[in-house]
Amino acid sequence: MKQLTIFILLFLMIGLGLKSQTNSTDTISIEKRMLGANFQIKGKNLTAMKMEELCKPFQDANDELLQAKRNSNPAIILTLVGAALIGYTAIKWVSGSTPPWYFAAGGAVLIGVTFPLYRGSRNHNINAARIYNYELKHQQMPKK
Numbered sequence: 001m002k003q004l005t006i007f008i009l010l011f012l013m014i015g016l017g018l019k020s021q022t023n024s025t026d027t028i029s030i031e032k033r034m035l036g037a038n039f040q041i042k043g044k045n046l047t048a049m050k051m052e053e054l055c056k057p058f059q060d061a062n063d064e065l066l067q068a069k070r071n072s073n074p075a076i077i078l079t080l081v082g083a084a085l086i087g088y089t090a091i092k093w094v095s096g097s098t099p100p101w102y103f104a105a106g107g108a109v110l111i112g113v114t115f116p117l118y119r120g121s122r123n124h125n126i127n128a129a130r131i132y133n134y135e136l137k138h139q140q141m142p143k144k
Contacts, residue, residue: 082110
């Protein structure tokens with residue numbers, strides 16, 4: 001029993017030691033969420049503009065951010081149009097007139113179409129942060 005306890009303690013200490021060596025204050029930490037991700041550097045949240053500024057010297061990371069933007073812009077537009085169609089139907093229903101339910105169905109379809117776009121945008125942003133961290137870890141010079 002004593003050997004098992006010592007083994008568990010050593011295992012935990014080694015695991016914590018390895019984790020403490022992999023974290024650096026200059027790297028971007030990534031926290032996945034359902035349709036997005038939260039990025040932090042030195043304990044501060046990164047906005048999209050700050051992320052672009054950090055990744056600009058690294059061509060691969062910059063390309064990933066541009067692809068993420070190509071996915072998120074149409075997703076936002078389709079979400080707004082879908083919400084407007086659903087809102088129009090709801091206003092008609094509340095006002096007492098016959099609501100055009102096909103508008104609500106179309107709005108729901110438009111919103112449903114945006115889920116893969118949002119997930120693709122999140123994945124490209126995460127890839128950009130990982131490329132940035134990799135470049136910093138390996139001390140490579142930024143590509144211009």
